[in-house]
């Protein structure tokens with residue numbers, strides 16, 4: 001990412017009430033709910049701030065998570081210990097303000113999330129993402145995420161985070 005943006009933890013100073021990424025559920029979550037989730041430690045939230053304007057250009061959230069081993073696709077699953085669940089981190093929400101479309105910011109947010117997980121001092125074998133619609137599925141798939149073995153479910157699984 002260029003020095004145009006800084007990615008930092010969500011703080012009170014970040015203005016959220018005009019955030020719009022093109023998905024109403026993501027917009028209202030970021031405007032109205034995310035701070036409560038952060039306060040309760042259900043999620044951490046990172047924002048991309050445009051340095052010149054202080055505008056919030058995008059955000060993502062991370063939460064501890066796990067997934068049943070039976071839902072991990074082959075050949076990933078065969079290499080894993082036979083514990084019932086796989087420790088992971090969930091990218092619950094990710095959005096980029098529509099004013100900054102197509103400038104690589106979505107990719108930068110995703111890679112920052114992966115870097116945050118990969119360098120955190122807590123074991124997390126994989127990174128999962130909740131894909132909100134088919135476009136989001138395509139976005140994650142473009143970066144190597146693969147679907148979980150769960151019919152009609154839009155959650156996706158990435159390669160194990162040590163590969164990043």
Ligand SMILES: CC(C)(COP(=O)(O)OP(=O)(O)OC[C@H]1O[C@@H](n2cnc3c(N)ncnc32)[C@H](O)[C@@H]1OP(=O)(O)O)[C@@H](O)C(=O)NCCC(=O)NCCS
Nearest residue numbers: 021094095096102103104105106107132135136138139142
């Ligand atoms: C998905 C989203 C974050 C992408 O952000 P963006 O800033 O437009 O994406 P980038 O400019 O970083 O795109 C980088 C690459 O990602 C890929 N990509 C981006 N959006 C994609 C999509 N919907 N489907 C497939 N690939 C996509 C492309 O390969 C693109 O590379 P290119 O330059 O060769 O086209 C953004 O469209 C958004 O906020 N959408 C609404 C919310 C959403 O769907 N969030 C996803 C998680 S639920």
